[in-house]
Amino acid sequence: MGNQFELAKKEYEQWGIDVEEALEKLKNIPISVHCWQGDDIGGFEVNKNELSGGIEVTGNYPGKARTPEELRMDLEKAFSLIPGKHRVNLHAIYAETDGEVVDRDKIEPKHFEKWVKWAKEQGVGLDFNPTLFSHEKAADGLTLAHPDPKIRQFWIDHCIASRKIGEYFGRELGTPCLTNIWIPDGYKDIPSDRLTPRKRLKEALDEIFAVEIDEAYNIDSVESKLFGIGSEAFVVGSHEFYLNYALANNMLCLLDTGHYHPTEVVSNKISSMLLFNDKLALHVSRPVRWDSDHVVTFDDELKEIALEIVRNDALDKVMIGLDFFDASINRVAAWTIGTRNMIKALLYGLLMPNEQLKELQEKGDFTKRLAIMEEFKTYPFGAIWNHYCEQMNVPEKEHWLEEIDQYEKEVLSSRK
Ligand SMILES: C[C@H](O)[C@H](O)[C@@H](O)C(=O)CO
Numbered sequence: 001m002g003n004q005f006e007l008a009k010k011e012y013e014q015w016g017i018d019v020e021e022a023l024e025k026l027k028n029i030p031i032s033v034h035c036w037q038g039d040d041i042g043g044f045e046v047n048k049n050e051l052s053g054g055i056e057v058t059g060n061y062p063g064k065a066r067t068p069e070e071l072r073m074d075l076e077k078a079f080s081l082i083p084g085k086h087r088v089n090l091h092a093i094y095a096e097t098d099g100e101v102v103d104r105d106k107i108e109p110k111h112f113e114k115w116v117k118w119a120k121e122q123g124v125g126l127d128f129n130p131t132l133f134s135h136e137k138a139a140d141g142l143t144l145a146h147p148d149p150k151i152r153q154f155w156i157d158h159c160i161a162s163r164k165i166g167e168y169f170g171r172e173l174g175t176p177c178l179t180n181i182w183i184p185d186g187y188k189d190i191p192s193d194r195l196t197p198r199k200r201l202k203e204a205l206d207e208i209f210a211v212e213i214d215e216a217y218n219i220d221s222v223e224s225k226l227f228g229i230g231s232e233a234f235v236v237g238s239h240e241f242y243l244n245y246a247l248a249n250n251m252l253c254l255l256d257t258g259h260y261h262p263t264e265v266v267s268n269k270i271s272s273m274l275l276f277n278d279k280l281a282l283h284v285s286r287p288v289r290w291d292s293d294h295v296v297t298f299d300d301e302l303k304e305i306a307l308e309i310v311r312n313d314a315l316d317k318v319m320i321g322l323d324f325f326d327a328s329i330n331r332v333a334a335w336t337i338g339t340r341n342m343i344k345a346l347l348y349g350l351l352m353p354n355e356q357l358k359e360l361q362e363k364g365d366f367t368k369r370l371a372i373m374e375e376f377k378t379y380p381f382g383a384i385w386n387h388y389c390e391q392m393n394v395p396e397k398e399h400w401l402e403e404i405d406q407y408e409k410e411v412l413s414s415r416k
């Protein structure tokens with residue numbers, strides 16, 4: 001194996017690519033791993049509701065986490081198979097209230113103490129999301145844009161409470177928490193008035209962000225969407241809405257790779273976003289025909305996203321989070337596959353002769369630009385990746401599957 005790495009390294013070095021430096025950089029790129037892959041976005045509320053908000057989890061693979069302890073244990077297993085130190089992204093529905101019914105507008109940092117204790121033990125940062133779905137007050141598909149001021153206020157209070165929880169995470173863990181607001185609000189059919197709900201959303205957000213939260217500990221972002229199940233014709237929080245809102249209010253836009261038209265790609269947006277914003281957040285997902293949230297694969301768009309982050313020197317500007325949920329396969333494997341792929345794509349980006357390719361483009365030599373890009377696709381990338389896994393003490397190649405099989409036999413299969 002060592003010899004394969006050395007040979008591969010020499011090939012990259014011929015292009016002036018410093019492989020060791022690339023691996024050092026890779027070690028310091030945190031990926032925010034979404035907890036909700038582990039339990040099909042169920043959460044642990046005492047008065048748990050059916051999943052709503054126009055998103056769907058399909059499949060019934062056995063072994064879903066039923067308790068916070070099981071979810072944390074599964075995350076630990078996944079982290080033991082993923083190289084590097086990462087983050088965990090929580091939703092408000094993952095609060096732990098000791099059997100007490102605590103409605104969403106009343107959640108407090110104390111309901112996340114166990115998550116914080118665990119994150120400290122694991123050495124991971126935490127990110128957060130208010131949950132504006134799977135709740136009786138979101139049953140008609142409207143929350144912050146709801147015409148009823150009482151319902152709107154409930155969700156405004158929930159978002160404010162969530163930002164305070166984000167601040168608590170950041171303070172406790174010494175790494176700022178990204179608190180991301182996504183709402184499902186929209187209409188199934190053609191609206192007769194688009195402006196009024198958008199005006200209400202804008203005003204609700206203004207109220208939420210008027211509450212001062214220490215930016216050293218909490219970073220705010222807003223996530224748009226194109227359509228959802230039941231909001232096919234109109235979504236209040238569209239891309240243009242949040243693009244403008246975020247820019248006008250100096251906060252982060254979060255781009256989810258499943259939230260655009262089928263041929264529209266997030267990789268093509270990153271450079272434009274970074275010219276006008278210091279930072280940007282991502283939900284990396286894989287839409288298959290719709291916003292289906294399939295497990296992220298090592299496909300062309302993933303590589304292009306990673307390349308854009310690397311070649312624009314934006315590793316510390318783009319906050320990379322994942323957002324997929326597949327209940328038709330082993331959920332710990334889903335995390336492992338998707339997160340390893342994200343890291344793999346970043347390594348791929350770091351091992352490209354980006355400077356030379358930029359020069360070729362500037363010179364107008366599009367023949368060589370294409371030729372080199374294509375040839376690099378079959379450079380011995382796998383040997384470098386395997387070496388990185390070995391160096392980071394996680395199984396290389398497909399060997400992590402053996403651990404998943406064992407975990408399934410010993411742990412997951414006993415969950416009914
Ligand atoms: C559960 C997530 O918050 C949710 O998936 C949201 O981020 C989204 O992408 C909705 O389509």
Ligand SMILES: [Mn+2]
Nearest residue numbers: 223256283323
């Ligand atoms: Mn998302």
